[in-house]
Amino acid sequence: MIIALLSLSVVAALIYKLFLYPYFISPLRHLPGPPLGHPILGQLPTLHGENAGFIQKAWFEKYGPIIRVQAPVGTEAVLLEDPSDIAACLDNQKGMQKSSLFRKIAAFVAGNGLLSYEDEQHDRLRKILNPAFSLTNLTTQMNLYYPEIISNFIVALDSALELKDTLPMCEYLEKVTLDILCKSTFSYDSGTLKNESKDMVMAYDRLVPLQNEHTFAVLTIIDMIPWGLEILLSKRILNVFNALFSRFKTFEFLAIATESMKTIRRSALGILAENMSSESHGPKRDVMSTILNSHNAGAGRDRLETSELPDQVLTFLTGGHETVTAALSWVLWFVATNPKCQYRLREEVRTVSGGNDIEDYTRIRDLPYLDAVIQESMRLLPASPILHREVMQETTVRGVVLPKGTAVHLFVRNANCSKEIWGLDADEFRPERWENVPSNINLAHAKLSFGRGYRLCIGRNMAVQEMKALTAYLAFNTYELSPAYKDQKIHAEYLLTYKPADGLPLRLRRLEAM
Numbered sequence: 001m002i003i004a005l006l007s008l009s010v011v012a013a014l015i016y017k018l019f020l021y022p023y024f025i026s027p028l029r030h031l032p033g034p035p036l037g038h039p040i041l042g043q044l045p046t047l048h049g050e051n052a053g054f055i056q057k058a059w060f061e062k063y064g065p066i067i068r069v070q071a072p073v074g075t076e077a078v079l080l081e082d083p084s085d086i087a088a089c090l091d092n093q094k095g096m097q098k099s100s101l102f103r104k105i106a107a108f109v110a111g112n113g114l115l116s117y118e119d120e121q122h123d124r125l126r127k128i129l130n131p132a133f134s135l136t137n138l139t140t141q142m143n144l145y146y147p148e149i150i151s152n153f154i155v156a157l158d159s160a161l162e163l164k165d166t167l168p169m170c171e172y173l174e175k176v177t178l179d180i181l182c183k184s185t186f187s188y189d190s191g192t193l194k195n196e197s198k199d200m201v202m203a204y205d206r207l208v209p210l211q212n213e214h215t216f217a218v219l220t221i222i223d224m225i226p227w228g229l230e231i232l233l234s235k236r237i238l239n240v241f242n243a244l245f246s247r248f249k250t251f252e253f254l255a256i257a258t259e260s261m262k263t264i265r266r267s268a269l270g271i272l273a274e275n276m277s278s279e280s281h282g283p284k285r286d287v288m289s290t291i292l293n294s295h296n297a298g299a300g301r302d303r304l305e306t307s308e309l310p311d312q313v314l315t316f317l318t319g320g321h322e323t324v325t326a327a328l329s330w331v332l333w334f335v336a337t338n339p340k341c342q343y344r345l346r347e348e349v350r351t352v353s354g355g356n357d358i359e360d361y362t363r364i365r366d367l368p369y370l371d372a373v374i375q376e377s378m379r380l381l382p383a384s385p386i387l388h389r390e391v392m393q394e395t396t397v398r399g400v401v402l403p404k405g406t407a408v409h410l411f412v413r414n415a416n417c418s419k420e421i422w423g424l425d426a427d428e429f430r431p432e433r434w435e436n437v438p439s440n441i442n443l444a445h446a447k448l449s450f451g452r453g454y455r456l457c458i459g460r461n462m463a464v465q466e467m468k469a470l471t472a473y474l475a476f477n478t479y480e481l482s483p484a485y486k487d488q489k490i491h492a493e494y495l496l497t498y499k500p501a502d503g504l505p506l507r508l509r510r511l512e513a514m
């Protein structure tokens with residue numbers, strides 16, 4: 001009898017969620033939008049994938065700048081693509097916050113930090129961490145890896161090129177960006193380019209592939225059960241049931257992630273303890289050492305607890321590695337497929353290089369065409385093409401009242417390609433557009449690839465600096481890049497970052513010494 005009643009309530013709840021609510025009750029049901037899609041998954045399969053952002057372009061063209069779609073299991077999402085709407089949402093700290101599902105997942109894979117916190121916790125941490133990313137500190141951090149790690153990259157490419165002329169560029173970029181990130185954020189030699197097997201790097205390598213559709217599907221479904229995700233991802237449950245999880249394919253990722261995170265936290269604590277010791281601490285100027293200095297000097301709320309430190313390392317790894325790799329991959333793609341741009345870039349870099357390398361980074365930093373190429377690549381193919389928000393307090397967008405709890409997807413990639421801002425050739429790669437930006441263009445709306453507002457990417461300057469250094473010094477000063485095969489097209493995938501799905505094979509030819 002009880003089982004029959006339970007089954008009946010589940011069926012009734014499903015009918016309500018999947019049919020009654022979206023078609024007859026939802027206050028957003030009158031908003032234009034595509035058909036509700038798959039009864040369980042809704043439009044989820046079209047929201048992610050190879051052409052994230054652009055596949056929905058047709059929807060925006062057909063239904064207007066604010067549309068409603070069905071997300072999994074009866075949940076709804078509102079999609080926005082207009083740059084000023086997106087900017088307003090990102091500025092609206094009280095009304096909209098980062099989606100709670102994303103924050104729970106971020107807490108699981110990156111610990112307690114900027115990616116998972118909101119409100120006071122976020123404001124406090126941001127205030128403590130901001131100074132470590134100041135422009136003065138960035139220049140010092142640059143000296144920690146430039147040009148040494150970049151030279152290691154050249155060596156790795158050169159030795160691979162002895163065997164073949166086409167290389168999977170993402171593999172090499174992932175290595176060099178991890179080495180750079182570890183060095184500049186906590187003075188750690190991760191040794192990835194040299195294929196050294198370090199515990200922390202191996203653990204991180206096991207963590208990255210878990211960012212896949214399976215993981216997101218399982219976590220999204222469990223999040224639909226009240227407190228489901230909070231309980232499942234609590235430290236106690238993960239520790240006690242680890243062995244059990246590893247026996248089931250569906251939950252295996254939980255066991256792998258838990259073990260990897262433990263190793264990363266343990267290693268990070270060891271490295272930070274060493275950095276804190278008096279003799280090594282003084283001269284170090286990496287991000288974590290700067291934070292540790294204020295940690296030692298600060299008091300009360302302005303001081304990070306020692307227990308909070310390893311999670312900052314995890315946050316920087318999660319926020320700053322895959323994103324830079326993805327963004328750099330697209331720069332290489334555009335340059336390889338635009339010979340004129342490559343020629344001009346090389347000519348510009350030559351003006352500041354002596355011989356085969358550029359020892360002084362400050363000479364690269366201000367090169368206008370290099371800057372334009374990076375901006376243009378990040379405009380067209382941003383590493384984070386969609387930002388996810390959840391309405392916290394009833395909010396009005398374009399005259400539409402969005403009730404608390406509504407999921408809002410902000411299509412940054414579409415906004416970046418606004419014809420109103422950039423004109424009819426907005427979808428084309430044309431770095432020259434950045435050299436003379438008309439004064440009527442609102443740059444604050446034209447540059448959303450690092451987000452905006454209180455959650456604006458904390459590592460944006462570090463990322464651009466690194467991208468400029470690698471682009472100028474490595475690829476174009478010494479190599480000629482071209483597609484790996486005739487009619488090569490972009491094969492991309494999007495989950496947390498938008499990146500090449502095929503590893504970005506490119507042909508490289510070493511140029512004669514200049």
Ligand code: HEM
Nearest residue numbers: 114316319320323324327383384450451455457458459463
């Ligand atoms: C090209 C490379 C990068 C891109 C495209 C990128 C993009 C973004 C975007 C769009 C956001 C805002 C997310 C939102 O509002 O939901 C963000 C936030 C963040 N990024 Fe980046 N990022 C990059 C590099 C980095 C680097 C190098 C680091 C650290 C070393 C980093 C650390 C973070 C952190 C911690 C946040 C959260 C900030 C907060 O909520 O206060 N990112 N990033």
